[in-house]
Amino acid sequence: MAGFGDFNSYNRPYGLDPNRETNDLYDTRYQQIYGYHTPLTEEYQGPPLVMDEVPEEESNAYVTTAISVASLITENLLSHPFIVLRRQCQVHNSLKNYHIVPYTLLPVVVRLHRRQDxxxxxxxxxxTCIVKGLNLAVExxxxxxxGWPKDIGKCSSVLxxxxxxxxxxxxxxxxxxxYSASLVETVQSDIASDKPAILDVFREGFLRILEWGTPSRGRMLPIWAIVLPTAALGITKYFAHMLLRKITxxxxxxxxxxxxxxxxxxNINNTKNGQNPLIEDMNLKANIFAFITMEIIFYPIETIIHRLHIQGTRTIIDNLDTGTSVTPILTGYEGFIDCYNTTIAREGxxxxxxxxxxxxxQLAAHLAIIKITTLIVSEMSNLLKPANSPTNSEESAHVQQKYLFN
Incomplete structure (x- = not known):
């Protein structure tokens, strides 16, 4: 029985005569099966045990791209109704039903749709989309x-x-x-106030900037008193998100x-050329996990900051206790610490x-959309994937068995 190091047994698995000019023919056939030429000058390492890796990599790439697009659309568009509901609850200091569990919101939403558009x-x-685009433009x-790096991937030093x-x-x-002007637009009631124009967010934003000191409108806080906690929340949340994503x-x-x-x-060939098809999928899963975790952890701080933003704007919101009436927001917080202490003392x-x-x-809908997208793209990839040739599969199995047992 021939050994693995025997030249003739290695390069002639079909029993070809080494004196016959059939090397090129066999080498071409081997390349069709395994994707590369026979290493005539190297010691035999055995054929790869994982077949059809390229179609699987392509399938994984399609699924990852589809999930990325679905996650982006969901986060910026499809999640907006849930964001409106949660912000209205956050700024309503006299709300009796806290809506901490989802099912209490369902009858309220039904009444809102019956009474309003x-x-x-x-x-x-x-x-909201304008503010996100403005943030990217400013960056x-x-x-x-x-010359500061805009992307974390371009940071090569601590500096x-x-x-x-x-x-x-x-x-x-x-x-x-x-952002403060946009927040007002997302929480104010449609039946108690005029619908804002698309560019009113710029007008209201510049008015807040001009009133950098003590504002002239009632109990509205100066913008510098809101900028500091908002920027602190944003950078802390961003840093914690990066750290958690890297650990994940x-x-x-x-x-x-x-x-x-x-x-x-x-098989080590799965990571050939230094490109693992699973890395992209891991990064996506880690990003989603970090996003969900940060939204949960920083929710109480977000509640306080939203109340500071809305104070003194004379905003009237939908009453989510009933879903059939409206209520004004009347608060007199002096700052972040006072808002926290007052909320704990009066609302627990x-x-x-x-x-x-x-x-x-919102998070359940986000995960559901990603799951559905994954299933649809996976099924489409399987339907469009070309079937393996029976001849090639049989010959491939024959070659592997010959090498493994000889």
Whole structure:
């Protein structure tokens, strides 16, 4: 029985005569089966145990791209009705039903749609998209003007990382007045106030900037008193998101490596050319997990900051206790600490989690859309994937068995 190191047994698995000119023919056939030429000058290492890896990589790439697009659309558009509900609950300091669980919101939403238009939960979506675009534009301008890295992946030193965080902090501070104007548009009732124009967010934002000191309108806080906690929340949330995502990726990679090492089909060729088709999927899963975790952890702080933004704006919101009436927002907080202490004293710890049920619905819808997208794209990839040739499969199995048992 021939050994693995025997030249003739290695290069002639079909019993070809080494004196006959059939090397090129066999080499072409081997390339069709395995995807590369026979290594005539190297010691035989055995044929790859994992077949059809390219179609699987392409399938994984399609699924990952589809999930990324679905997650982006869901986060910026489809989640908006849930954001409206949770913000209305957060700023309503006299709300009796805290709506911490999702099912209490369902009858209220039904009453809102009966009394108002179907678009009642889509109010302010235009200004919300404008503020997000404005934030990206400000980051781009600052990055080009200072040379600070806009993307975390371009940070190659501690100094660049600090510059990146500073850029994020400055951009959040600049956009804060416009975010405040957008927040008012998302919570105010359609039946108690006129619908704002698409560019009113800029007008109201610039008015807040001009009133940098003590505002002239009632109990409205000066913008600097809102910028500091808003920027602190934004940069802390961003840093914690990055840290948690990196830790999650490391955990997923460790689990995947351990799973492959225990599998009979493990093959180092899966990571050839330094590109693992699973890395993209791991990063996406880690990003989604970090997003969900940060939304839950920072929810109480977001409640306080939203109340500071809305104070003194004379906003009238839908009463989510009934869903059939409206109520004005009348508060007199002196700052972040006073808002926290007042909320705890009058509403308890649960007051910081008002509208948490809307966040649960938002995250559940987000995950459901991603899951559905994954199933649809996976099924489409399987339907469009070309069937393997029976001849090639039989010959491939024959070659592997000959090498493994000879």
């Amino acid at each position: 179907f678009t009642t939960l889509w109010k302010g979506i235009g200004s 781009d301008v600052i990055s080009k003007g200072t 660049q990382f600090l510059q990146h965080l500073t850029l994020k902090c400055i951009s959040v501070a600049i956009v804060t007045p416009f 990726v490391k955990v997923l990679r460790f689990q995947q490596r351990h799973r492959y090492e225990l599998s009979d089909s493990y 710890i649960g007051g910081l989690y008002k509208g948490f049920g809307a966040l649960v619905l």
